[in-house]
Amino acid sequence: xxxxxxxxxxxxxxxxxxxxxxxxxxxxxxxxxxxxxxxxxxxxxxxxxxxxxxxxxxxxxxxxxxxxxxxxxxxxxxxxxxxxxxxxxxxxxxxxxxxxxxxxxxxxxxxxxxxxxxxxxxxxxxxxxxxxxxxxxxxxxxxxxxxxxxxxxxxxxxxxxxxxxxxxxxxxxxxxxxxxxxxxxxxxxxxxxxxxxxxxxxxxxxxxxxxxxxxxxxxxxxxxxxxxxxxxxxxxxxxxxxxxxxxxxxxxxxxxxxxxxxxxxxxxxxxxxxxxxxxxxxxxxxxxxxxxxxxxxxxxxxxxxxxxxxxxxxxxxxxxxxxxxxxxxxxxxxxxxxxxxxxxxxxxxxxxxxxxxxxxxxxxxxxxxxxxxxxxxxxxxxxxxxxxxxxxxxxxxxxxxxxxxxxxxxxxxxxxxxxxxxxxxxxxxxxxxxxx
Amino acid sequence: xxxxxxxxxxxxxxxxxxxxxxxxxxxxxxxxxxxxxxxxxxxxxxxxxxxxxxxxxxxxxxxxxxxxxxxxxxxxxxxxxxxxxxxxxxxxxxxxxxxxxxxxxxxxxxxxxxxxxxxxxxxxxxxxxxxxxxxxxxxxxxxxxxxxxxxxxxxxxxxxxxxxxxxxxxxxxxxxxxxxxxxxxxxxxxxxxxxxxxxxxxxxxxxxxxxxxxxxxxxxxxxxxxxxxxxxxxxxxxxxxxxxxxxxxxxxxxxxxxxxxxxxxxxxxxxxxxxxxxxxxxxxxxxxxxxxxxxxxxxxxxxxxxxxxxxxxxxxxxxxxxxxxxxxxxxxxxxxxxxxxxxxxxxxxxxxxxxxxxxxxxxxxxxxxxxxxxxxxxxxxxxxxxxxxxxxxxxxxxxxxxxxxxxxxxxxxxxxxxxxxxxxxxxxxxxxxxxxxxxxxxxxxxxxxxxxxxxxxxxxxxxxxxxxxxxxxxxxxxxxxxxxxxxxxxx
Numbered sequence: 021x022x023x024x025x026x027x028x029x030x031x032x033x034x035x036x037x038x039x040x041x042x043x044x045x046x047x048x049x050x051x052x053x054x055x056x057x058x059x060x061x062x063x064x065x066x067x068x069x070x071x072x073x074x075x076x077x078x079x080x081x082x083x084x085x086x087x088x089x090x091x092x093x094x095x096x097x098x099x100x101x102x103x104x105x106x107x108x109x110x111x112x113x114x115x116x117x118x119x120x121x122x123x124x125x126x127x128x129x130x131x132x133x134x135x136x137x138x139x140x141x142x143x144x145x146x147x148x149x150x151x152x153x154x155x156x157x158x159x160x161x162x163x164x165x166x167x168x169x170x171x172x173x174x175x176x177x178x179x180x181x182x183x184x185x186x187x188x189x190x191x192x193x194x195x196x197x198x199x200x201x202x203x204x205x206x207x208x209x210x211x212x213x214x215x216x217x218x219x220x221x222x223x224x225x226x227x228x229x230x231x232x233x234x235x236x237x238x239x240x241x242x243x244x245x246x247x248x249x250x251x252x253x254x255x256x257x258x259x260x261x262x263x264x265x266x267x268x269x270x271x272x273x274x275x276x277x278x279x280x281x282x283x284x285x286x287x288x289x290x291x292x293x294x295x296x297x298x299x300x301x302x303x304x305x306x307x308x309x310x311x312x313x314x315x316x317x318x319x320x321x322x323x324x325x326x327x328x329x330x331x332x333x334x335x336x337x338x339x340x341x342x343x344x345x346x347x348x349x350x351x352x353x354x355x356x357x358x359x360x361x362x363x364x365x366x367x368x369x370x371x372x373x374x375x376x377x378x379x380x381x382x383x384x385x386x387x388x389x390x391x392x393x394x395x396x397x398x399x400x401x402x403x404x405x406x407x408x409x410x411x412x413x414x415x416x417x418x419x420x421x422x423x424x425x426x427x428x429x430x431x432x433x434x435x436x437x438x439x440x441x442x443x444x445x446x447x448x449x450x451x452x453x454x455x456x
Numbered sequence: 457x458x459x460x461x462x463x464x465x466x467x468x469x470x471x472x473x474x475x476x477x478x479x480x481x482x483x484x485x486x487x488x489x490x491x492x493x494x495x496x497x498x499x500x501x502x503x504x505x506x507x508x509x510x511x512x513x514x515x516x517x518x519x520x521x522x523x524x525x526x527x528x529x530x531x532x533x534x535x536x537x538x539x540x541x542x543x544x545x546x547x548x549x550x551x552x553x554x555x556x557x558x559x560x561x562x563x564x565x566x567x568x569x570x571x572x573x574x575x576x577x578x579x580x581x582x583x584x585x586x587x588x589x590x591x592x593x594x595x596x597x598x599x600x601x602x603x604x605x606x607x608x609x610x611x612x613x614x615x616x617x618x619x620x621x622x623x624x625x626x627x628x629x630x631x632x633x634x635x636x637x638x639x640x641x642x643x644x645x646x647x648x649x650x651x652x653x654x655x656x657x658x659x660x661x662x663x664x665x666x667x668x669x670x671x672x673x674x675x676x677x678x679x680x681x682x683x684x685x686x687x688x689x690x691x692x693x694x695x696x697x698x699x700x701x702x703x704x705x706x707x708x709x710x711x712x713x714x715x716x717x718x719x720x721x722x723x724x725x726x727x728x729x730x731x732x733x734x735x736x737x738x739x740x741x742x743x744x745x746x747x748x749x750x751x752x753x754x755x756x757x758x759x760x761x762x763x764x765x766x767x768x769x770x771x772x773x774x775x776x777x778x779x780x781x782x783x784x785x786x787x788x789x790x791x792x793x794x795x796x797x798x799x800x801x802x803x804x805x806x807x808x809x810x811x812x813x814x815x816x817x818x819x820x821x822x823x824x825x826x827x828x829x830x831x832x833x834x835x836x837x838x839x840x841x842x843x844x845x846x847x848x849x850x851x852x853x854x855x856x857x858x859x860x861x862x863x864x865x866x867x868x869x870x871x872x873x874x875x876x877x878x879x880x881x882x883x884x885x886x887x888x889x890x891x892x893x894x895x896x897x898x899x900x901x902x903x904x905x906x907x908x909x910x911x912x913x914x915x916x917x918x919x920x921x922x923x924x925x926x927x928x929x930x931x932x933x934x935x936x937x938x939x940x941x942x943x944x945x946x947x
Contacts, residue, residue, distance in 0.1 A: 085869070086869070154704075155694070155709060155712070156694070156698050156704050157869070157870070157871075158698075158699075158704065158871055159704050192882065200883075201858075201859060201860065201861035201881060201883050201884055201887075202861060202874070202878050202879070202880075202881045202883075202884070203881055215882050216881040216882050216883040216884075217882075217883055218858070218859045218883045218887075219859055222859050222886070222887070222890070223883065223886060224886065225886060225889060225890065225893075226890045226893050226894065227890075227893040227897075231889060231893055231936070232889075234924055234936070234937060234940075235885070235889045235940055237920045237923075237924060238918065238920045238921045238924060238937065238940065238941045238942060239885060239941075239942060240920065241918045241919060241920030241921070242918060242942040243537060243538055243539050243918050244538050244539045244827055244828075244946070245538075245786075245828060246830065246877065246880070246942070246946065249877055249880050250880060250885070250942050253880050253881055253882050253884070253885040254882075254885050256881075256882035257882040257883070257885050257886050260882055315868075315869070318691070318870075320678075320679045320689050320690070320691040321679040321682055321689065321691075369683075369687050369688065369689045369690075370682060370683065370684045370686065370687030370688070370689060371679050371682035371683065371689045372682075373679070373689065375689065375690040375691070376690070376694070406709060
């Protein structure tokens with residue numbers, strides 16, 4: 021960071037620790053539903069608390085927003101029930117699938133992820149959900165973001181992970197949302213500083229340092245209820261610009277050759293977002309937790325082609341991303357995981373689509389993964405009283421494995437309780453400097 | 457709680473030559489630390505109303521030379537804790553009202569409004585029928601060019617004599633929302649929807665619910681057009697209850713399913729129908745006997761669904777809270793929302809009555825309300841162009857809207873746009889500053905900036921803004937500082 025970057029970074033930590041109680045006031049105001057701003061004061065408190073980075077592993081969460089139909093992602097090949105429930109959708113889907121074993125196949129548009137599966141680099145967790153599922157997008161997104169099916173928590177599970185394990189003060193690239201304009205719920209935490217980069221090319225102040233310095237001066241001095249928010253936004257912007265610049269200067273070209281065809285898809289913003297993520301990771305920016313989103317999964321109507329397209333976007337983006345990491349020698353460090361607020365109802369509707377469902381399948385991809393199936397695919401013959409699938413793996417089991425094994429964090433501290441283990445990762449993270 | 461933070465303040469005021477040439481020197485006088493005052497301000501400002509710096513007077517002919525050092529030290533020390541509300545003054549209240557109901561006002565508009573007085577300005581806002589926008593330039597046949605449509609709306613926001621109608625249309629566009637991607641551009645449906653919300657913006661909720669249910673864009677966006685009684689599509693039914701009227705937790709899953717059946721039967725109009733609303737086709741409707749919806753069992757059709765919603769005690773508070781978050785406060789008191797809700801319901805959900813009550817409520821003009829909202833990207837950018845008298849640059853908005861987080865006719869999801877604090881991130885602060893810079897870069901001449909702190913910022917400035925404006929010695933710099941400052945981003 022440049023020396024000109026002032027503001028929060030010059031704070032004296034002991035002053036904050038002395039007055040640590042104060043930030044309880046801020047927290048209760050937030051709990052009451054007040055503007056959820058990352059809080060400059062609290063950032064400083066936590067900077068003093070947690071300095072240690074556990075290991076240099078990286079997590080990339082891909083949100084499939086709108087409710088991904090996992091029955092068209094990981095497709096049952098043999099189940100006659102599927103054809104009874106979905107005469108149109110199943111007939112056009114199952115025969116085209118890319119078989120993974122005798123029972124399941126990937127969507128026809130997923131050859132890239134299929135190739136990773138063949139190398140043992142894809143874990144599929146079936147039957148993932150939570151008790152008393154909500155069929156509201158917004159409620160269920162919040163459940164997954166906060167890791168709290170009772171819907172009381174407001175902080176995101178990744179935000180909490182940052183707060184409890186990393187010093188994000190002055191290092192806002194610890195957590196980064198790519199390809200969006202605001203902080204996604206999973207990364208939100210009162211005490212975490214998080215970067216948001218919509219588009220790398222426009223992420224910088226036009227008009228030179230004169231404009232940047234003037235903007236910094238006025239935004240850092242904002243009175244009123246949004247003071248911390250405005251300060252954090254400008255401080256984070258400046259720190260991120262500096263980090264990205266440094267990372268870019270450090271980045272070495274990967275050893276591409278004629279056998280490597282590295283093409284991020286142009287039809288989807290997910291491709292650009294993952295390309296940016298790859299640049300941040302391979303450039304040594306220190307980024308740990310990344311979040312990207314592919315939208316459009318709320319397929320109530322004419323699902324067939326739309327969903328196939330989305331699967332193709334996901335596949336091409338992930339395949340290029342993995343290859344990019346691999347060429348830079350970073351693939352061992354990076355775990356890629358999908359999440360979606362819910363799956364679709366097994367029974368199709370009159371519009372050639374599906375309504376909101378419950379239990380879903382989660383894909384985990386990358387070199388850290390122990391490939392294969394985990395959990396159990398819920399029976400299509402034993403639906404619940406809403407006509408939906410019954411879950412058998414709590415989604416927080418997946419978070420737990422990611423936190424404990426991949427990130428070397430204390431999952432119980434973040435999730436509040438322990439869950440059954442789902443061992444989809446190869447080995448515990450090495451060189452864990454975890455908490456005693 | 458009181459903390460002495462020892463920031464250098466009240467030390468400004470001597471003129472620099474060409475400040476932008478000497479930023480390093482200037483910066484020594486800027487508040488360099490972000491301190492816990494922000495947090496305290498954030499947590500307590502709603503209740504405390506701490507004094508802060510206000511530049512009430514117009515600063516003569518040489519603003520660069522004005523001195524604030526004479527300001528009482530106590531006031532200066534608390535300066536960044538909260539904004540000093542000027543709203544005890546009638547003119548400040550009128551300015552506040554026009555800022556929240558439009559896109560900023562010109563000096564002439566302000567003068568006219570000051571002469572009318574607050575109450576009559578409210579009457580005028582509420583009672584003036586919305587000015588209809590001109591036809592969309594270049595729109596031929598049924599197809600819609602979204603970029604042209606976006607610019608058409610922005611141009612109307614900039615030109616209209618009734619900006620409040622556009623603010624309400626924008627509110628309803630984010631509430632009863634639809635996006636052009638799902639709706640499609642083969643028919644003018646998304647354009648029709650815009651005209652509809654402008655015309656209906658201040659009507660009653662019952663009529664609006666009937667209209668939104670049969671609005672062709674909405675019928676496509678949330679799939680009512682393809683839902684049938686035999687095989688209902690729940691998309692519209694769920695969002696009608698959860699997002700448009702009652703809010704999550706105030707209905708059961710069974711209500712979603714019952715309403716989906718009760719609402720089924722509408723199809724899109726064909727050319728032969730010569731209609732801009734959906735057409736009911738009995739053969740597509742539900743025929744399977746009584747349904748239980750919100751506790752009532754019996755035959756259920758679209759009217760029944762809407763009446764059930766209007767009978768629910770959850771509906772008025774849900775909508776009123778959203779209106780209040782957009783127009784009054786991000787954290788209103790429950791009893792305020794309840795009071796407005798009771799009136800709203802008693803008025804048979806008359807939106808005009810509601811908005812009048814909102815603007816005439818003490819909460820709208822109290823100290824806590826001042827600068828408690830954040831301008832949406834659209835409001836912000838239109839306000840910038842209006843302040844600079846540069847409506848011809850509306851196309852620049854289309855270059856910046858995506859990375860600032862708000863593209864018209866393209867909300868992120870069926871929840872519309874989140875507001876206030878959600879607008880601000882590391883990404884969007886850059887986008888907002890860059891927009892002002894881009895606009896200024898395109899203008900050869902600028903309106904006089906001498907009184908920009910008064911005309912655009914109420915004369916209520918943070919020490920940092922005050923200092924930078926004080927050092928600026930050309931109009932371009934003064935406009936840059938004023939328009940990118942937090943003061944102008946807030947409302």
